[in-house]
Amino acid sequence: MDKTSTYQLLVKQVESLIEGENNTTGQLANAAALLHETMGWWWTGFYLVKDDVLQLGPFQGPVACYCIKRGRGVCGSAWEQNRTLVVPDVEQFPGHIACSSESRSEIVVPLHGPDGTVAGVLDIDSRELATFDDEDARWLEEIARVIERHALSNNSQPN
Numbered sequence: 604m605d606k607t608s609t610y611q612l613l614v615k616q617v618e619s620l621i622e623g624e625n626n627t628t629g630q631l632a633n634a635a636a637l638l639h640e641t642m643g644w645w646w647t648g649f650y651l652v653k654d655d656v657l658q659l660g661p662f663q664g665p666v667a668c669y670c671i672k673r674g675r676g677v678c679g680s681a682w683e684q685n686r687t688l689v690v691p692d693v694e695q696f697p698g699h700i701a702c703s704s705e706s707r708s709e710i711v712v713p714l715h716g717p718d719g720t721v722a723g724v725l726d727i728d729s730r731e732l733a734t735f736d737d738e739d740a741r742w743l744e745e746i747a748r749v750i751e752r753h754a755l756s757n758n759s760q761p762n
């Protein structure tokens with residue numbers, strides 16, 4: 604299946620997997636598992652804003668750092684700038700945080716809470732260079748909107 608068809612299906616699958624549940628941790632864990640299994644990425648997961656830092660949330664892949672400050676690394680920069688960051692070569696990104704020395708490229712997509720501020724990020728790492736492009740960014744942003752609606756809205760608070 605080509606990338607567009609795969610993502611079209613993924614958007615629907617993520618929605619049917621998490622809609623109607625009231626368990627943010629479980630919903631994010633299942634979303635990470637589905638994305639990770641389908642796409643074969645190296646690390647797929649969430650960092651959530653708590654006490655003014657990004658804290659490690661549900662993920663699939665190797666162990667990762669617990670805390671990322673605002674403006675630090677790719678995740679903290681995506682949070683500060685409130686925009687998706689596509690990094691074709693992590694070694695070229697100043698301040699990149701290497702949780703795994705195997706990671707070569709990365710994409711980070713901000714997630715928003717009900718008040719519109721950044722509530723967390725979806726972070727994906729690849730062992731290949733330049734895995735992610737603008738098309739990945741557009742689809743992952745669509746998936747982020749689904750996650751916001753069903754797992755980060757007022758009727759589905761973290762437990």
Ligand code: SME
Nearest residue numbers: 667676677678699700702
């Ligand atoms: N590389 C990220 C840190 C998180 S790990 O990739 C899981 C960064 O620079 O923010």
